[in-house]
Amino acid sequence: MSEWTWEWTGYDPAAEQLREALCTLGNGYFATRGALPERRAGLTNYPGTYAAGCYNRLESAVAGRRLVNEDLVNLPNWLLLRFRTRRAGEAWGPWFSPDARTLVDHRHTLDLRRATLTRSFHHRNGGTGLVGVEQTRMVHMGDPHLAALRTEFTAEGWSGEIEIQSCLDGQVINGNVHRYRALDRRHVGHVRTGAREPRTIWLSCRTSSSDITVALAARTTVVADRAPVASVLRPGRQRAVHRLVVLIAPGRPVTVEKTVALHTSRDTAISDPLGEAVDRVSTAADFPTLLDSHTAAWEQLWRRAELRVPGEAGRVLRFHLFHVLQTLSPHTGDLDVGVPARGLHGEAYRGHVFWDELFVLPYLDLHFPEVSRALLNYRYRRLPRACRAAAEAGRAGAMYPWQSGSDGREETQEQHLNPRSDRWLPDHSRLQHHVGSAIAYNVWQYCEATGDTEYLHTKGAEMLLQIARFWAGLAVHDPGPDRYRIRGVVGPDEYHDGYPDAGRPGLDDNAYTNVTAAWVLARTLELMRRLPAWRREELFQRVRLRADELPRWEEVSRRLRVPFHQGVISQFEGYDDLAELDWDAYRARYGSIRRLDRILEAEDDTVNRYKASKQADVLMLGYLFSPAELRSLFQRLGYPLDDDIWRGTVDYYLRRTSHGSTLSGLVHGLVLARARRSETWQYVREALEADIADIQGGTTGEGIHLGAMAGTLDLIQRGLTGLETREDALWLDPVPLSTLSEYGFTVRYRGHWGIGIRRRGGELEISVPDSEESPVRVRLAGRAVTIAPGETYRLMLSEA
Numbered sequence: 001m002s003e004w005t006w007e008w009t010g011y012d013p014a015a016e017q018l019r020e021a022l023c024t025l026g027n028g029y030f031a032t033r034g035a036l037p038e039r040r041a042g043l044t045n046y047p048g049t050y051a052a053g054c055y056n057r058l059e060s061a062v063a064g065r066r067l068v069n070e071d072l073v074n075l076p077n078w079l080l081l082r083f084r085t086r087r088a089g090e091a092w093g094p095w096f097s098p099d100a101r102t103l104v105d106h107r108h109t110l111d112l113r114r115a116t117l118t119r120s121f122h123h124r125n126g127g128t129g130l131v132g133v134e135q136t137r138m139v140h141m142g143d144p145h146l147a148a149l150r151t152e153f154t155a156e157g158w159s160g161e162i163e164i165q166s167c168l169d170g171q172v173i174n175g176n177v178h179r180y181r182a183l184d185r186r187h188v189g190h191v192r193t194g195a196r197e198p199r200t201i202w203l204s205c206r207t208s209s210s211d212i213t214v215a216l217a218a219r220t221t222v223v224a225d226r227a228p229v230a231s232v233l234r235p236g237r238q239r240a241v242h243r244l245v246v247l248i249a250p251g252r253p254v255t256v257e258k259t260v261a262l263h264t265s266r267d268t269a270i271s272d273p274l275g276e277a278v279d280r281v282s283t284a285a286d287f288p289t290l291l292d293s294h295t296a297a298w299e300q301l302w303r304r305a306e307l308r309v310p311g312e313a314g315r316v317l318r319f320h321l322f323h324v325l326q327t328l329s330p331h332t333g334d335l336d337v338g339v340p341a342r343g344l345h346g347e348a349y350r351g352h353v354f355w356d357e358l359f360v361l362p363y364l365d366l367h368f369p370e371v372s373r374a375l376l377n378y379r380y381r382r383l384p385r386a387c388r389a390a391a392e393a394g395r396a397g398a399m400y401p402w403q404s405g406s407d408g409r410e411e412t413q414e415q416h417l418n419p420r421s422d423r424w425l426p427d428h429s430r431l432q433h434h435v436g437s438a439i440a441y442n443v444w445q446y447c448e449a450t451g452d453t454e455y456l457h458t459k460g461a462e463m464l465l466q467i468a469r470f471w472a473g474l475a476v477h478d479p480g481p482d483r484y485r486i487r488g489v490v491g492p493d494e495y496h497d498g499y500p501d502a503g504r505p506g507l508d509d510n511a512y513t514n515v516t517a518a519w520v521l522a523r524t525l526e527l528m529r530r531l532p533a534w535r536r537e538e539l540f541q542r543v544r545l546r547a548d549e550l551p552r553w554e555e556v557s558r559r560l561r562v563p564f565h566q567g568v569i570s571q572f573e574g575y576d577d578l579a580e581l582d583w584d585a586y587r588a589r590y591g592s593i594r595r596l597d598r599i600l601e602a603e604d605d606t607v608n609r610y611k612a613s614k615q616a617d618v619l620m621l622g623y624l625f626s627p628a629e630l631r632s633l634f635q636r637l638g639y640p641l642d643d644d645i646w647r648g649t650v651d652y653y654l655r656r657t658s659h660g661s662t663l664s665g666l667v668h669g670l671v672l673a674r675a676r677r678s679e680t681w682q683y684v685r686e687a688l689e690a691d692i693a694d695i696q697g698g699t700t701g702e703g704i705h706l707g708a709m710a711g712t713l714d715l716i717q718r719g720l721t722g723l724e725t726r727e728d729a730l731w732l733d734p735v736p737l738s739t740l741s742e743y744g745f746t747v748r749y750r751g752h753w754g755i756g757i758r759r760r761g762g763e764l765e766i767s768v769p770d771s772e773e774s775p776v777r778v779r780l781a782g783r784a785v786t787i788a789p790g791e792t793y794r795l796m797l798s799e800a
Contacts, residue, residue, distance in 0.1 A: 003315050006110040011098045013044040017701030018694050023110050023117050024345040028329030029144035031344035034117050038082040046176050049075045050344045053337040055406040056207035060183040063424045070405040072351020073187045074174045076203055078216050078260040080167035085128045087160040093127040112322045114295045129158035141297035144331040149258045150287045159249040166220040166258050168203040171238040176347035177702050179417050193240035195233035201240035204274045213265040215273035217281040222246055223255040257287045301325055305367050308744040316688045320709035333370045338378040342703025352403040352411050356707030358438040363714045365449040366747040372446045379439050380459045382408025397469030402432045421602040428497040428505040431490040436467040437516035444523055448725040451750045457535055465543050468524040471517035475556045483561040489513050493617035495597050495607040509573040511618050514560045521557035562639055568649040569618050581610040594660040613657045615664035622671040662690040662708035670719035673735050681739045687712050732780035767792040
C-alpha cells in the first residue's frame with residue numbers, strides 16, 4: 001500500500017461492515033458505503049446511501065412506551081448489480097455470491113487521490129470456468145448528483161454468455177445499527193419505478209413523515225466488441241431491473257458501466273426530482289470522462305487541504321482528511337446541513353448533529369471557510385427553535401439541543417438501550433447545554449480566522465447574544481460565597497448525569513460548563529463594545545435586549561463558581577465525595593472498560609457513584625484554550641491557575657478516565673502536547689487508530705467518528721504548532737514531539753489562499769504567497785513579525 005492507497009484482501013464476513021464504512025465514497029451531498037454491489041442489506045453487508053440532511057421521523061412502541069426518533073434515511077440502493085454465467089447451450093449457473101466459496105483473490109483498493117474504490121477477484125464457477133472481475137466506483141465530486149460503477153468481466157479458458165442485472169432497489173430500511181432493531185425502521189414508501197428506453201431505469205419514493213421525494217435514475221451500458229444478445233428494462237413494484245445478456249470469450253472482456261443520478265425535493269433550482277434525475281443521467285458522460293472530471297475536482301480539494309506528515313501517521317491523517325472532505329465538501333456550502341457525528345457513513349446516532357463541529361470547524365476555518373460558514377448558518381436558521389426551547393423551559397435566550405436534526409428541536413432520545421443488560425434506561429444527555437458554548441466558540445473562531453466582520457456583526461452576533469443570555473439567565477446567585485452557580489447540567493464527561501441516589505438528574509457547577517459560559521459572556525460583551533452604535537441598537541431591538549441585562553452579564557462572567565478539591569479543578573461540585581473505582585480489578589475482569597457505564601449498569605451499579613470519566617471534561621478546557629488564554633479566563637473569574645495546578649489537574653483525570661469516546665484520546669493528546677508531556681504520543685496514536693482499528697469494538701461499522709478524524713488534523717494544525725487566530729494575527733507556539741517532528745500544511749487566512757507552515761527538525765518556516773493582500777502579522781516565540789506577500793520567515797526552535 002502506498003501513502004495514497006488502502007487495501008483489504010480476502011472476504012471476512014465479520015469485518016465487512018467495518019470495511020464498508022471505511023470505504024464509503026461521498027461528495028458532501030450524498031455518500032454510499034463500500035458494500036459489495038451484488039449483495040442486498042443483511043447482517044454481513046449493508047449498502048447504505050445517505051443524502052446530507054435527509055431526515056424522517058417515526059414513532060415506535062418500545063418497552064411499553066411510545067418513542068419518537070428522527071433518523072438520517074437510508075435511501076434506495078443504487079449499487080445493486082449481480083451476474084451469472086453459462087456455456088453455450090447449457091443452463092445458467094447460480095448468481096455469484098461471495099459466500100459460495102467460489103471467490104478467489106478478493107481485494108479492495110481505496111485510492112484516496114482519485115477517490116475511487118476498486119474491487120478485483122476471480123469467480124470459479126464449476127459449470128463454466130474462471131471469471132475475472134474488476135469493479136471501480138466513484139461518487140462524483142464535480143457533479144454532486146452523480147455516481148458510477150464500472151465492472152469488467154474477463155472469461156479465462158471458456159466461452160459463453162454472461163447475464164447482468166443492474167437494479168435500483170427501493171425495498172430498504174434503516175438496519176445498520178442492530179441495537180435499534182426494536183424501533184420502526186421503514187422510512188421510505190410510495191415507491192414507483194419505470195424505464196426510459198433504451199438504457200435507463202428509474203425509481204421514485206417519499207419519506208413517510210418529512211415527505212421528501214427521492215428520485216434515482218440509472219443508465220447501464222455495455223462496452224464490448226459486439227452488442228448485447230438481450231437488453232430488457234423491467235420496472236417492478238419495489239425494484240427496477242435492467243437485464244443484459246452478453247457474449248463473452250477469452251480476450252474479449254465485457255465492460256458494464258452503470259451511471260446513477262440522485263435528486264431529492266430538498267434540492268434547489270429544480271422543478272421535479274424524478275425528471276431531473278432522468279435528464280441528468282441521460283446526458284451524463286461515459287465512465288472514463290466522468291472519472292477525469294471527478295479526479296480533477298479532487299485534485300483541487302487536495303491542493304487546498306495540503307497536509308504533509310511523513311510515515312504511517314501521515315498516511316492515516318490523509319485517510320482522515322479524505323473522509324472529512326467526503327462528508328463536508330464545498331458542495332456542503334450550498335446545503336442546509338450540520339455536522340453529522342458519524343459522517344454520511346452509517347446510521348449510528350441516527351445521523352444527528354451533536355457538538356462534534358467543535359472538533360471539525362477549527363480545521364475547516366483555515367481551509368474551507370465557506371463550508372464553515374454554511375455549517376454555522378445551519379445553527380443560525382435553528383436559532384428561533386433554540387429560543388423557543390429555552391422559553392418552554394422557563395429560560396431566556398437560546399437553548400440549543402444536544403442532538404439536532406432537520407428543524408433544530410431536541411432529538412435526544414429519552415430512553416436508550418444498554419446492549420450489555422438489554423435494558424432501556426432514562427437518557428439525560430439533553431442536559432448537556434454546553435453545546436451552546438461550542439456553537440458560540442465556533443462562531444468566534446470562524447470570524448477570527450476569516451476576518452468576516454459582516455457575519456460576526458449580524459448572524460454571529462445574534463447567536464452569541466442569545467447564547468450569552470441563556471447562560472446569564474441560568475446562573476443563580478449564591479450569597480454565601482458571593483458566586484453565581486449553574487445547576488442541573490451534564491458535562492462533556494457524559495458518564496455522570498446526576499448525583500448518587502438523587503431524585504433529580506443533573507450536576508451543579510460543572511467546571512467546563514461554567515468556564516465556557518463565562519467565556520461566551522465575556523466575548524459577547526467585548527463584541528457589543530466593538531459594534532458600531534447603529535448596529536448595536538438594531539441588534540438590541542431585534543433580540544429585545546433590555547438595558548439592565550448587560551451589567552448582569554458582566555457580573556456573571558466574573559463571578560461564576562469553579563469548584564476545586566485537593567488542589568485541582570473539580571469536574572463538578574461534589575466530585576471529591578464520590579468513591580474511587582478499583583480500575584485494575586475492572587480491567588482484569590472485563591479487559592476493555594471503555595464503556596464502563598454499561599458495565600456497571602449491567603452489574604446493577606451506576607457510574608454516578610465513582611470518580612470515573614468517559615472522556616475529557618475538565619481537560620476540554622485545555623483543548624479549547626491556549627495556556628495563556630486559560631490562565632486569563634481563570635484570572636477574570638478570580639481564581640489562580642498556574643502551571644502546577646493545571647499539571648496536577650491533568651494528572652488527576654488521566655488516572656480516572658476510561659476513554660469511552662473516540663474524542664478522548666484526541667483531546668488528551670493535544671492537552672499533553674501543550675503541556676510538553678512525554679505521554680503525548682500514546683494518545684495521539686490512539687486518536688489516529690480509533691476508526692481504522694475500530695478500537696471501540698464494532699462501532700465504526702455503524703459510521704466513522706467524524707469529530708475524531710477532523711480533530712486529528714487539527715491536532716497537527718493547532719496542537720503541534722500552537723496555532724491561534726486572534727487579535728488580527730497568527731499566533732504560533734510550536735511544541736517538540738519527536739515522533740512528529742516534521743510536518744507541513746497550508747492555511748487560508750484573511751484573504752491569503754496558501755500560507756505555508758513547515759517544520760523540519762529545529763526550523764519553523766512560514767511563507768506567504770505573492771498576492772495583493774495585506775501583510776500577515778505573526779506572533780511567535782516572544783516576538784512579533786510581519787510577513788509581506790511573497791516573503792518567507794524562518795525561525796530556529798529550541799527543543800526546550
